[in-house]
Amino acid sequence: MTDDRKNGTADAAAGGRCDIATVMRRASGQLADLLQCEPGSVSAVKGTGEGWSADVEVVELEKVPDTMSVMATYHVELDAEGRLVAYERVRRYARGQIDRR
Numbered sequence: 001m002t003d004d005r006k007n008g009t010a011d012a013a014a015g016g017r018c019d020i021a022t023v024m025r026r027a028s029g030q031l032a033d034l035l036q037c038e039p040g041s042v043s044a045v046k047g048t049g050e051g052w053s054a055d056v057e058v059v060e061l062e063k064v065p066d067t068m069s070v071m072a073t074y075h076v077e078l079d080a081e082g083r084l085v086a087y088e089r090v091r092r093y094a095r096g097q098i099d100r101r
Contacts, residue, residue, distance in 0.1 A: 018052070018082040020045055026082040027054040031074055034087070038062075040071060051079040060092065067096030 018026070024042040032039040040057035054076050061070035073091040078084055 017080045018078075020047075023052045023054065023078060023082050027052070027076050027078055027084070028056050030084040031056050031076055031087060032058060034084070035060075035074075037072075043073065048077075051077065051085070052082070053077050055090075059095075067094065069095040071095050 024045055027045070028039040028042055031037075035058060038059040040059055042054055042056050044055040046053050056074050056076055058072055058074060059069055060072045063069045071093055072089050073093075075088050075090050076084055077086040
């Protein structure tokens with residue numbers, strides 16, 4: 001039995017649409033593999049007509065103290081099966097930085 005089937009995503013393996021939890025794991029994992037960075041978190045996920053879009057936070061540069069580490073937000077696009085098809089860095093910031101919106 002594959003990991004996909006263990007995680008309850010057998011429909012995705014058969015060409016169906018992934019569930020949101022699976023998409024979050026795949027978006028984070030695939031981007032971290034491509035960038036060779038530590039995955040942080042998924043801060044947004046939204047279904048689209050063709051698949052999914054998500055914002056993923058990653059650690060781009062580890063610093064001491066930890067609050068000085070350089071983080072980045074990447075906007076990623078995934079197909080309906082949760083495969084990464086595009087990504088773009090949209091923001092870089094220090095880990096301890098708070099948005100002032």
